[in-house]
């Protein structure tokens with residue numbers, strides 16, 4: 514039993530995109546104001562919107578295609594933890610771009626996808642709310658990194674310690 | 688008797704027309720601007736300016752207006768933006784603390800519309816500008832609204848790495864609302 518090709522493609526595409534977004538997000542923030550910084554902010558926002566579209570499609574795909582069951586050798590408690598972790602990952606993959614979008618609106622910098630498609634501002638410009646949402650975006654990202662560390666750690670444990678097929682069944686040639 | 692009342696009524700009506708608006712109300716006035724950052728419109732404003740105004744709607748061509756905007760009072764929407772535009776490549780507020788508009792010819796366009804010619808000086812550079820404005824009289828006050836577009840490069844606003852227009856566009860729309868009391 515394995516995942517569908519689409520599920521695998523989405524998993525690795527999003528992994529690459531999200532690592533890029535995390536790195537870019539932390540990097541761009543500390544730069545002194547310059548044309549490059551504004552450029553990077555726009556790229557970050559465009560990539561973030563792309564990640565949101567991808568996760569929306571991924572969720573839809575996930576609901577239509579059941580993933581392979583976890584190995585029966587896994588204790589119930591661990592199976593529950595795995596499902597809870599995945600639910601949390603999905604939740605964060607939705608909440609993080611949403612908070613970024615709302616933050617941009619509140620800060621008065623509308624998101625225009627690839628510079629051509631304006632995404633409506635749900636919030637009016639408001640400094641306090643903007644700062645608060647920036648903190649929310651940052652905190653969710655820190656939580657995301659912690660959950661990702663657990664996710665990757667668990668995958669490696671399954672592969673090297675439990676020696677089951679949890680990691681390999683997500684790989685392209687399985 | 689009727690004639691006297693009519694004359695009085697006319698006289699008051701006339702004197703109500705002939706008021707001159709001179710007292711600008713800073714708390715009911717605003718100078719805002721809009722520019723495009725990578726194609727996305729971003730708003731900002733100036734918090735402080737001083738002004739002298741003489742406007743009599745019955746004699747608009749003699750109207751005079753001078754505005755001096757404190758450039759360090761800029762609000763770009765982000766604190767690091769405010770700091771940046773005060774610096775040398777942008778306004779260079781140390782050397783050029785204010786922007787100044789001095790009106791020239793005022794042309795009534797009919798109705799409440801006017802065209803105000805004038806000179807705008809920013810960062811040591813002076814340009815002729817034409818400012819379309821409307822005037823709306825209210826009880827004891829009058830409100831001037833208008834907007835016009837300047838090109839930041841004409842005033843060397845945003846030099847060096849900012850000089851290209853791909854990130855911050857050249858056109859900047861200045862929007863104002865000035866509320867003035869009559870004397």
Ligand code: HEM
Nearest residue numbers: 534535538539558561562564609610613614624647651654
């Ligand atoms: C899954 C998608 C996303 C990820 C993983 C992500 C990640 C990050 C990270 C790690 C930071 C640095 C946080 C900090 O140190 O304060 C950041 C900042 C930022 N993100 Fe995102 N982001 C995503 C989506 C978005 C979206 C969709 C937008 C806007 C449409 C956005 C707008 C921003 C902005 C404006 C900042 C800078 C915040 C500031 O200057 O205070 N992000 N992002």
